[in-house]
Amino acid sequence: MTDSGHGNLLSVTDLRTYFETEDGTVKAVDGISFELKQGETLGIVGESGSGKSVANLSLMRLIPNPPGKIVSGSIVFAGRDVLKLSPREVRKLRGKRIAMIFQDPMTSLNPFMRVSKQLMEVTRLHLGHTKKQAREHAIKMLEHVGIPDARSRVDSYPHEFSGGMRQRVMIAMALSCRPELLIADEPTTALDVTIQAQILELINSLKAETGASVILITHDLGVVAGMTDHIIVMYAGKVFEQATTTELFERPGNPYTCGLLRSVPDPTDEQGKLYQIPGLPPDLAHLPPGCPFAPRCERAEEICRREFPPYVQLTREHYSLCHFASDVYTKSQAQEGNR
Amino acid sequence: MLRFIIRRIVVIIPMLFIVVSLTWGLIRLAPGNFYTGEKKLTPAIEKNLREKYGLNRPWYVQYGKVLWNIARFDFGNSLKYEGQSVNQILFRGLPVSATLGLSAYLLALFVGITTGTLAALKQNSWIDYASMVLAMIGISIPNFVLGPLLVLIFALNLFWLPPALWNGFPSKSIVLPALTLSAIYIAYIARLTRSGMLEVMRSDYIRTARAKGLSETQVVFRHALRGGLLPVVSFSGPALAFLITGTVVVERVFALPGLGNYFINACFNRDEPLIIGIVAFIAVTVLGFNLLVDISYGFIDPRIRY
Ligand SMILES: Nc1ncnc2c1ncn2[C@@H]1O[C@H](COP(=O)(O)OP(=O)(O)OP(=O)(O)O)[C@@H](O)[C@H]1O
Ligand SMILES: [Mg+2]
Numbered sequence: 001m002t003d004s005g006h007g008n009l010l011s012v013t014d015l016r017t018y019f020e021t022e023d024g025t026v027k028a029v030d031g032i033s034f035e036l037k038q039g040e041t042l043g044i045v046g047e048s049g050s051g052k053s054v055a056n057l058s059l060m061r062l063i064p065n066p067p068g069k070i071v072s073g074s075i076v077f078a079g080r081d082v083l084k085l086s087p088r089e090v091r092k093l094r095g096k097r098i099a100m101i102f103q104d105p106m107t108s109l110n111p112f113m114r115v116s117k118q119l120m121e122v123t124r125l126h127l128g129h130t131k132k133q134a135r136e137h138a139i140k141m142l143e144h145v146g147i148p149d150a151r152s153r154v155d156s157y158p159h160e161f162s163g164g165m166r167q168r169v170m171i172a173m174a175l176s177c178r179p180e181l182l183i184a185d186e187p188t189t190a191l192d193v194t195i196q197a198q199i200l201e202l203i204n205s206l207k208a209e210t211g212a213s214v215i216l217i218t219h220d221l222g223v224v225a226g227m228t229d230h231i232i233v234m235y236a237g238k239v240f241e242q243a244t245t246t247e248l249f250e251r252p253g254n255p256y257t258c259g260l261l262r263s264v265p266d267p268t269d270e271q272g273k274l275y276q277i278p279g280l281p282p283d284l285a286h287l288p289p290g291c292p293f294a295p296r297c298e299r300a301e302e303i304c305r306r307e308f309p310p311y312v313q314l315t316r317e318h319y320s321l322c323h324f325a326s327d328v329y330t331k332s333q334a335q336e337g338n339r
Numbered sequence: 340m341l342r343f344i345i346r347r348i349v350v351i352i353p354m355l356f357i358v359v360s361l362t363w364g365l366i367r368l369a370p371g372n373f374y375t376g377e378k379k380l381t382p383a384i385e386k387n388l389r390e391k392y393g394l395n396r397p398w399y400v401q402y403g404k405v406l407w408n409i410a411r412f413d414f415g416n417s418l419k420y421e422g423q424s425v426n427q428i429l430f431r432g433l434p435v436s437a438t439l440g441l442s443a444y445l446l447a448l449f450v451g452i453t454t455g456t457l458a459a460l461k462q463n464s465w466i467d468y469a470s471m472v473l474a475m476i477g478i479s480i481p482n483f484v485l486g487p488l489l490v491l492i493f494a495l496n497l498f499w500l501p502p503a504l505w506n507g508f509p510s511k512s513i514v515l516p517a518l519t520l521s522a523i524y525i526a527y528i529a530r531l532t533r534s535g536m537l538e539v540m541r542s543d544y545i546r547t548a549r550a551k552g553l554s555e556t557q558v559v560f561r562h563a564l565r566g567g568l569l570p571v572v573s574f575s576g577p578a579l580a581f582l583i584t585g586t587v588v589v590e591r592v593f594a595l596p597g598l599g600n601y602f603i604n605a606c607f608n609r610d611e612p613l614i615i616g617i618v619a620f621i622a623v624t625v626l627g628f629n630l631l632v633d634i635s636y637g638f639i640d641p642r643i644r645y
Contacts, residue, residue: 014390020446022542060550062546062549062550066463091552091553091554092552093552094549094550094551094552095550095552095553096552099550100550101546102543102546102550104543107542107543107544108543108544108546108547109544109547110544110547110548110562111544111566111640111641111642112565112566112639112640112641113561113562121551121553121561122552125551125553126552157641157642159641159642165424173547173551286394337473
């Protein structure tokens with residue numbers, strides 16, 4: 001995975017998305033930055049509530065307002081700042097150049113509308129298809145994502161498909177206009193394990209075919225291992241670690257990432273006991289002054305509870321938000337050597 | 340589907356039986372008779388009357404006759420409006436009630452759905468607050484207060500509209516009664532629409548629709564309204580049935596010759612066949628419209644199968 005010659009398709013800088021709630025301001029995404037090159041796949045990992053979905057909905061300006069608001073930052077997609085576009089221009093991006101697949105295929109399709117109509121809607125809107133063209137295109141897309149008998153099933157309603165098939169329909173819909181960026185928000189979380197692998201495989205092959213960039217969101221590190229070039233680890237609305245996939249798996253530089261890695265089920269482990277990071281994610285409306293992970297961290301010391309940690313650069317593409325980033329990194333390197 | 344409809348129609352029969360029996364029983368339990376008036380009748384005349392109308396027969400014969408009449412949908416003659424059959428009176432009153440009811444219904448649907456949708460789309464704006472306060476008022480003011488109030492303002496003070504009486508349709512005379520009648524339905528429908536739309540607008544498939552790049556108008560009209568209006572559908576079927584079968588208070592307040600007004604008169608007059616005729620007719624209509632609503636659900640929501 002070399003990056004020579006390719007520019008950034010997407011470059012997010014200091015993005016902050018807050019929600020005003022009765023409980024106070026929820027800083028769901030608080031100053032994250034990352035870049036995505038053309039044709040690359042970026043994994044975003046983190047526990048529930050860490051801000052993964054909010055971050056990605058922000059990219060498409062789909063944050064419900066009120067209560068949500070993107071308070072600062074820039075999102076430069078293909079050379080233009082999405083946050084500075086008019087609503088009309090944003091709509092031209094959505095579904096055409098940036099497409100999204102959501103977590104729950106059971107509820108993400110309109111239950112009252114035939115699948116054909118839901119698919120045709122996108123290409124008629126963005127590609128100016130006639131009814132007939134759009135219909136043919138819809139059937140072609142369904143065949144493409146592996147729905148058997150696409151021609152006869154295209155007029156079904158969503159409830160007539162299984163969960164896995166519905167997610168395929170969602171993928172067909174997302175890829176209808178050949179987007180440059182595909183955001184898949186936990187596309188397999190709601191599906192059972194065998195189907196999960198099929199769906200990921202499908203996304204992978206379609207990506208290879210269309211050359212699209214992909215952002216793959218998940219809370220399961222196991223899922224992203226084989227599919228991504230880079231990984232961002234999010235916690236409490238912040239990027240805790242950022243590295244290439246191999247680097248992150250082999251030499252993690254953040255205690256939170258280490259915890260996540262330990263909680264990935266290891267098929268070679270005979271005992272099969274699963275590690276879990278102790279405690280719960282913090283309340284984003286009332287964050288303590290220090291490191292938000294400190295109360296749950298094995299490595300935490302006095303300073304962690306007092307001062308917000310620095311964002312330490314470990315190698316050219318490896319960053320970690322931790323007071324002891326270098327220590328953790330060195331230890332990982334040593335462990336890697338032992339193995 | 341057909342089996343479902345047949346089953347539902349079969350259920351209507353015992354329900355109708357219960358309604359009619361209760362009505363008949365209540366009329367009989369109440370003291371007095373249709374011929375009891377200001378003037379005391381001589382025993383001879385009273386005996387003649389009782390014989391003529393079969394009141395001297397055992398109660399089960401009279402009750403059986405009532406049921407037999409219902410089964411044939413012929414309720415006999417009115418006791419008060421001499422020489423007129425109950426059916427004739429029904430057909431005279433129904434057009435008035437139905438015209439008024441339907442006008443009020445369409446008004447309620449249009450205004451209720453529009454304000455409810457606007458309130459939901461602009462949640463917590465002044466439109467939202469204003470319309471929900473109005474809806475609250477609409478629900479809490481009884482129509483025997485609202486009717487005279489509107490008459491006072493628009494008829495007796497501003498002279499814009501006639502205060503009462505029926506001039507057919509379309510005419511100015513329908514405006515005030517329709518408004519009075521629809522107020523509470525507007526309020527209910529607005530609230531139902533608002534909560535239904537709020538729920539749908541938060542749902543995942545609306546987010547999907549937005550992520551496709553559809554405009555907000557397209558999102559609302561193509562994707563949201565259908566699901567958002569489901570609660571309104573189940574409310575509006577029975578509502579229509581009640582509205583077109585005559586509304587006692589409003590027809591009384593505006594002196595309109597509809598079923599509701601006939602019904603009150605029939606009660607005052609102890610006009611048993613007319614009372615039972617109107618009650619049976621209303622019961623069948625309400626039950627029928629409920630069935631229609633259930634059937635229409637199947638068309639609106641493809642997930643429902645019978
Ligand atoms: N509409 C909203 N109003 C208030 N708070 C919200 C809203 N949407 C999200 N949040 C808050 O933002 C935070 C991040 O949520 P987000 O959905 O991005 O988490 P996530 O990382 O995607 O989690 P999951 O793995 O469960 O999908 C949460 O604390 C959540 O409570
Ligand atoms: Mg999420």
